[in-house]
Amino acid sequence: MPPQDRNSLNPRFSQAIVRRPANSLGDGLTTAHLGAPDPDQAHWQFALYVQALQQCGLVVTVLDPLEQFPDGHFVEDAAVVVPEVAVISRPGALSRREEARYLAPTLGQYRPTVQIEPPGTLDGGDVLQVGRHFLIGRSDRTNDAGAAQLAAILSRLEYTTTIVPVDAGLHFKSSVNHVGDGRLLLTAEFADRIELADFETLVVPDGEQYACNTLLVNDRLLMPSGYPGTRSLLEKWGRPVHILNTSEFRKMDGGLTCLSIRF
Numbered sequence: 001m002p003p004q005d006r007n008s009l010n011p012r013f014s015q016a017i018v019r020r021p022a023n024s025l026g027d028g029l030t031t032a033h034l035g036a037p038d039p040d041q042a043h044w045q046f047a048l049y050v051q052a053l054q055q056c057g058l059v060v061t062v063l064d065p066l067e068q069f070p071d072g073h074f075v076e077d078a079a080v081v082v083p084e085v086a087v088i089s090r091p092g093a094l095s096r097r098e099e100a101r102y103l104a105p106t107l108g109q110y111r112p113t114v115q116i117e118p119p120g121t122l123d124g125g126d127v128l129q130v131g132r133h134f135l136i137g138r139s140d141r142t143n144d145a146g147a148a149q150l151a152a153i154l155s156r157l158e159y160t161t162t163i164v165p166v167d168a169g170l171h172f173k174s175s176v177n178h179v180g181d182g183r184l185l186l187t188a189e190f191a192d193r194i195e196l197a198d199f200e201t202l203v204v205p206d207g208e209q210y211a212c213n214t215l216l217v218n219d220r221l222l223m224p225s226g227y228p229g230t231r232s233l234l235e236k237w238g239r240p241v242h243i244l245n246t247s248e249f250r251k252m253d254g255g256l257t258c259l260s261i262r263f
């Protein structure tokens, strides 16, 4: 990562797009073995998530559920948005591929759009921005062609990119997230990765891997409940930490970053 001014590393968002979970959410993809999500609890947790984004100062556009897409509320996977453009992704899972098409018109109200084209596949959950630099995970969902297309779009806009193999967790951001000032919160598996060598890192305690999916929104950190070790690590850095229960989304391999697109 080229050197950057610390302040410019911290994103300022004014908008978010979310989609209410469908009652079919339990039919989505999952590897979690945590049982079926309860739709009522999921709706309640989602409402508190939207409220937290609003408390961070964001105007939140709430889209209607799509019953035919049980993973459709994980909107992050369907696009990557920068000030210049919205990149509409081509999700790696076949059952999710059409979700991006339903999101594109909304994003088109805010940005020109460009599309990841076949044979490329890309999930937004594999894309982490830190200032002018993007880490792009190469995972079971994001293939080489998809990662290369995104890198080419971003480099034309003068962003820098690094492609990082993801051999643990569903997406890159299941294991690595930016918690401010260029610091990455990550699992032990990613701690010694050469592609991340330029970053300061905070490694979550054993058994708290899910807490890596913490979301920096303006000056606050939204983090999942139930991870006291990670919470005290983050509180040391002085940013307010807002705890949210994500139990029903976790059952479907989802978390705080996947539930919105921020820009």
Ligand code: CIR
Residues within 6 Å of the ligand: 028, 029, 030, 071, 074, 076, 077, 093, 096, 124, 125, 126, 170, 171, 173, 174, 252, 253, 254, 255, 257, 258
């Ligand atoms: C899936 O497997 O695609 C969904 N059940 C979960 C997606 C979570 N998205 C994310 O981490 N960005």
